[in-house]
Amino acid sequence: MSTKAYSIKDIAQKANVSITTVSFIINGKAVEKNISTAVIKRVEEIVKAVGYKPNQVARSLRTGSSKIIALIVEDISNPFFASIARLVEEKAYKRGYKIIYSSTENFPEKMTELINLFKSMQVDAYIISPVQGAEKDIQSLMNERKPVVLFDRYLPSLAANYVGVDHFKASYDATTHFASTYQKHIALVTIDLEVQQITDRQEGYKKALLAFDLPFREHLVLKVPFNQQKEETVEQLVGLFKEHKEIDAVLFATNYLAISGLSALKKMDKLVNDNFKVIAYDDGEVFKLHSPQISAVEQPVEEIAEKIVSLIFKQLNTTEVVAKEQVVLPAKLILR
């Protein structure tokens, strides 16, 4: 039963040629190496007959390339990351690469550990949604000339490839939409992380208020602690809405904050309508099926994934140093 896998040696023996010849043939170098058609045919038939697959581990050890790409995100089950994971997998697979993933839960130590682990696995390239404090680790990867693409979060101190969304514009547009429909007390619900893609959203909100001569009111900006339990966030939001009855519009800076927000409203029996408008971040079925439907800032997942993969393979396909690119894609404001 327990059929030991065939090795290149077995094939060579069966075909009565050297393993060199077999290697050339299975690697498509037969013609280049002037192997006779008779030999090629004989070897290929044996390969097919016994179902021989070259041992990738041995190949990796010899070539230094594993055909594996690491995907490091905060949480693979987050719908945004799960979608990216799916699309990236599909695109990489077509090019003969597999994806190995891991979730950092936003811990820099976990990030360090993961990168070391992946290094020792001779992973060929890295797609990373970085945490604050991962700069040295990522820099070390780049020093070793490993293809790296950061996404979602930007690390300003790092000259790295990056694919993300224009969060400033997204929240500027969202806030502008509120202001242009004469909402006067626009709240922003965000998290207390000092990372660029979050602060950008706050800046966009501020600047849009300014453009409409609306005052920036500190107390209308709620910064929810990162990693806080949902129940607690809902409580905080109920508090905010009760305390500031003048609020007539809310922009939520993340998907899950918007979900907590809608839960809070449901709890309070408060309706979303022209006197209380809502825009969520990242679109999803939740928002489409809500009554009324909820407007949302949609990140272009397909384009993000495509860009990530193309940047990775641009590096993988050359030994030269490729100029770093920072790609910022527009989000789409979907009004409902």
Add this chain to the structure above:
Amino acid sequence: MSTKAYSIKDIAQKANVSITTVSFIINGKAVEKNISTAVIKRVEEIVKAVGYKPNQVARSLRTGSSKIIALIVEDISNPFFASIARLVEEKAYKRGYKIIYSSTENFPEKMTELINLFKSMQVDAYIISPVQGAEKDIQSLMNERKPVVLFDRYLPSLAANYVGVDHFKASYDATTHFASTYQKHIALVTIDLEVQQITDRQEGYKKALLAFDLPFREHLVLKVPFNQQKEETVEQLVGLFKEHKEIDAVLFATNYLAISGLSALKKMDKLVNDNFKVIAYDDGEVFKLHSPQISAVEQPVEEIAEKIVSLIFKQLNTTEVVAKEQVVLPAKLILR
């Protein structure tokens, strides 16, 4: 800049010992092998100083173990699979294993290809949500004594480890709930796959009707083609609800069917209430935030993941043949 990684040889040289000694020390066999404390200390200090990490690829080639577990599902971005992926990753990571994933999109050929690929990567174990027609491939894995755990879908012809949910009981209970609140025309919306976990849901529905002396009406069961576009499904559902105005309850057999169903209702401006009840499959924020809230059959994701991982490691931790287990967990009917 491009610092080549240190090898065991480098460490041995620096420490003035053989690579054998270094190997024993880094593998925790120093005491067992009676290495002197002085040597141990010297080597450990050098290892730490240069940040040496053993090359996993070389180790894999030598030992035949990669410390990688393959996760093969239909679609990693499906929330159910994404949650499982997350939990399995976390649990495996704690035990020193990493997860490599791939989506089959329900194609048996992709499944075959993936398994061959993973074999050549010397993956240590397999967690698979199988497609119909993958029996031989999975059997070949088991013949090679690779730990395998199937989940979500059961393949009756295979004596394999399996973790899943009692779908018969889940839909029996859901239908019973409808019947006991005097709904008379209970529809079932399912897909046209002849896999056990789907047919079980139909059987549960049928048997529950029978128990309440309700007739089984063919035209109240809609079998949506697998892989059909959402828009088309919504149209079909609108058609069903319009044509059969007598329907007063609907059980949806999957998460996405329920979402299509709610979209259809929204489109028709038809409300969910005591005259038209709905139960969805797999719980989620969509159902909690819907107005009114939607009842749902919830699969115990945490328990499923825990059981999968424990079955995998039971096999990984022994060389003996472990008796196969079929674990069927109860779903939870959440009434709202």
Add this chain to the structure above:
DNA sequence: CTGAAAGCGCTTACAG
């Protein structure tokens, strides 16, 4: 047109 041999970085049976 084809092959012998070195070497990728480890682990481990064997020897002393």
Add this chain to the structure above:
DNA sequence: CTGAAAGCGCTTACAG
């Protein structure tokens, strides 16, 4: 208490 050496399964520079 420690080391020399074989070998895991490949690829490739070199030789003929």
